[in-house]
Amino acid sequence: MAVLTAPRKETREHTGHRPPARKRATRVPPVVLAFVLVPLLAEAFWVFWPALQGFYLAFTKWDGVSAPEFIGLGNFREMFGDAVFRTAALDTVIWLLLFGGLSAALGLGAALLLQQERRGVGFYRAALFLPVVFSLVATALVWQAMYQPDGLINKTLEAVGLSGLTHAWLADQDTALYAVIVPALWRQIGYVMVLYLAGLKGIDPVLYEAAKVDGATRWQQFRHITLPQLSSVNAVVLSVIVIDSLRSFDVVWALTRGGPYHSSELLSTYMYSTAFQSLRLGYGSALAVVIFLLAFGVIASYLVRAFREADA
């Protein structure tokens, strides 16, 4: 017969410690083991095993046809002299800071604006949220139309007398990266807003009432109640943003493919084109390892938090 556990009670008894030797001999029915093992094997087959291979391939030179040739740190050494890699790394950092910073700030701003339940707020929320369900490819094409020389953005600039600013936004090396960030932001802000809305809803209104009694200004309330109360949401948003930034691929690929002259190249697009267009699979894998290392800090901190949650 199945041996049931009451996980919550059990862990509460000894929080913070490793569970002492199990009190009863637990016998998990084989079907339950299969319930875990089948999904685990599916993931191991398509994720863990390939990931290990990916790390190995980073130390090889491989054209995908002949056998991979082990070259140690050769790929990583090559990166130091690779100007495109430097551009891609720098662009990735810019992307992280701009895309990440702005989507967090504007998402929070939108959530603060739309937090109160009042007439029409559902419509505004839906409007901001709608792009979240679009594919980044569709998003990119929508904005490509906006960015055309005869598109809405230039027409608007002309109409308000700023025709000096009109631009071939995506074809100019100086603006391409920023022009690509805008659609990504347009899509991301609604998502971040939803996370913050949920966080704001969880704040006890009594805190604000107490602050008002003490004569706190709006800003003081925001600074000393809202922000600290949102700290757990902030952590989630931060992880989402960093992981999304490093994964960002579709929008750049659809808009510029990293061009012109690699000016909007991210590590992810450079990795893809190196591996699958230049067929330098070893070097591409090494670039992927760099992306992994950048993501690792976030992943690790996320897992630590998840570990604590799973513990609780």
Place this chain on the structure above:
Amino acid sequence: MTATHTPTPRTGPGRRRIWGTAGFHASAGLLAVLWLLPIALVLVTSVRSFDDVAAHGVGSLPHSFTLDGFRQAWVDGGQQRALINSLLVTIPSVLLSLLLASTAAFALSRYDVPLRRTLLLLMLGGNLLPPQILLVPVSKLSELLGLYDSLYALIGVQVGFGIGFYVFVLHGFMRSIPPEIQQAAVIDGAGPWQIYTRIILPLAKPAMAALSALSFTWIFNDLLWAITVLRTDTRMPITASLIGLQGQYVSMWNVIAAGSVIAAAPTVIVFLKFQRHFVAGLNLGAVK
């Protein structure tokens, strides 16, 4: 603005509230317009004729109405085929990954499986890996299996890569179901399979609905995995086909806009239908 903390008796709360409401609608309205404008532009462009767009520019008001762009994208641009491909990948992937994830979450949350926390986090960790590290090996693996350039490879990798996250979310949800419910079933002689199908799965319905809506959009909107394991144009899903359309119909904005509308329609429909679940799902597990 002068009196934020000392309420002035002259301006009654009524008047202040009216100004506050007006300010709110002005700023929120402006934001909504900014957000909806690109969508409106695409909808308008998709029903304009090519000559109209060529003569007046993509940013102008429409001077024509035609569904020709849709016909071209749908038939000549191969979007019909692409949409079918997308659904052929998305629907089985969603069902399979949720089935597998729910059994694993059930076992890990309701039974004393050895190493269950480690397993749970290992699975989540797999989902958090940047996909780039997997691209080359996965494409080679699918070649090795003879699955390269087939939709099966895409389904396999979507399921494998998604499972970890769904397990994590469902585990959190199932753990909150009181153990007494299950104990009663055990006393009645129910085995794990019955408990899973008759008790836990029905109770986990809200979380499952939220995750299906989410994973539908994620898998449907994916580009990277598709162009990694597929090569033939006629097997490509809608996202990749949209990029093809962009190359094929350069500056024919009415066709490209129509293609974007077709590609966005299914996820928008899912979103509108499951809006509540969808938003709840994003909050359930904010990893992606």
